[in-house]
Amino acid sequence: ANIYREPKLAEFTDNIVLFLLILAVAWLMFNLVDVIDAALRRVSEKTDTKLDDQLVPLVRKSLRIFLVVVFTLFVAQNVFGLDITGWLAGLGIAGLAVSLAAQDSVKNLFGSLTVLFDKPFTLGDWIVTEGIEGTVEEVGFRSTRIRTFYNSLITLPNANLINAAVDNFGRRKYRRWKTYISVQYDTTPEQLIAFTEGIRELVRTHPYTRKDxxxxxxxxxxxxxxxxxxxxxxxxxxWSTELRERERLFIDIVRLADKLGIQFAFPTQTIHLYQEEHKPYQSRLESPQSMTERRAMVNGIRAAQEIIKDQPWRNSPPGPVEFRQGPTDLKLDEHGNPVIDKES
Incomplete structure (x- = not known):
């Protein structure tokens, strides 16, 4: 039997059913964006370039915005019976008004495009710009998020990046270390020559130093x-690997100084008392011969080579620093002495 319904009530219930159906489809499509996002992330993790790592969040946001706009227009036309053709025709005038009112947003959008295509930095890079220093975490449509080294999160509008100078420490091929090694004034010239040449030999054989x-x-x-x-x-x-390799070179230099009998200096003052009668000065250094400097250099190189010859990195260069959770598992023998694991 046919059930009679009031026309208005029938139209209202049909619109409710249609609205719920559209809402269910919209919710399904909205969650499908997360599935696409996860798949794109897995693909981007397998590539060497970081450009796709920046594009994945932008693709996710773009799809969500597109779905919201499409389903909003669809509901307006099919559920509420509104004529959206007039809306679309008015977008030209409204777009002009919106563009005037949202100039900063447009600048931020162009700023994000500049970051994507000009690539002054990528995700994970250590940068300094406009007094802000940290690691790039995310590049969005409006802003770039930078994690500082004191672990705060700074949001930088992309419009600022169009004309800003960006110092990208993450793009460095080499990391410079400049320091001074102070030795005592009683160090002989031969010791100085041996010491400097020994340090050069350490640098030439170090696993991570620039050799040229x-x-x-x-x-x-x-x-x-x-x-x-x-x-x-x-x-x-x-940076962690840099600090570890600095330490490696630092310790080898200390070993080299000990092997050559060189003492490091520290700030001191020497007071000389004047004597009217004093003995004639006698030089404690011998005049250099033709092979004096060469022999000193050879001694330094031999000392350096003796220091590094049995170090484990000679056969297997160390990889980047890995941070492990404690406590460290120490192997002890039956007497309680630590056991050295040759594989570690």
Whole structure:
């Protein structure tokens, strides 16, 4: 039997059913965007370039905005019976008004396009711009989020990046280390030559140092020391690895100084008392011969090679620094002494 319904009530119930159906489809499509986003992320993780890592969040946001606009217009026309052709025709005038009112948003959009195509930085890069220093976490339509080294999150409008200078530390091929090594004034010239040449040999054989350019020289006479310039570069993937390799070179230099009998200097003052009668000065240094400097250099190289010959990185260069959770599992023998694991 046919059930009679009032025309208005029938139209109202049909619109409710249609609205719920559209809402269900919209919710399904909206959640499908998350599935697409997860699939794109898995693909981007397998590639070396970071451009796709920046595009994935933008694609997710673009799809969601597109779905909201489409389903809103669909509901307006099919559920509420509104004529959206007039709306679309009025978008030209409304777009002009909106563009005038949203100039900053348009600038931010062009700023995000500049970041994507000009690529002054990518996700994970360590940058400094406009007094802000940190690691890039996300690049969006309106802003870029930077995680500072004190772990706060700074949101930088993309419009600022169009004309801003960006210092990208993440793009460095080499990381410079410049320091001075101070030794005592009673160090002999032969010891200085052996020490500087030994340091050069350490740099030449170090697993992460730049080999085609470095400077190690006796540089200046300090107030209480002879200062040796150490100017080297490390080719490492991150800051933690840089610090570890600095430490490796630092410790080998200390071992080299001990092997050559060289003492490091510290700030001191020497008071000389004047004597009217004093003995004639006698030089404690012998005049250099034709092979004096060469023998000193050979001694330094041999000392450096002896220090590094049995170090484990000679056979297997170390990888980047890995942070592990504690406590560290220490292997002990039956007497309680630590057991050295040769594979670690």
């Amino acid at each position: 350019y470095f400077q190690v020289w006796c540089h200046e006479f300090g107030p209480s020391s002879l200062n040796i310039l150490l100017y080297v570069f490390h080719q490492v993937p991150d």
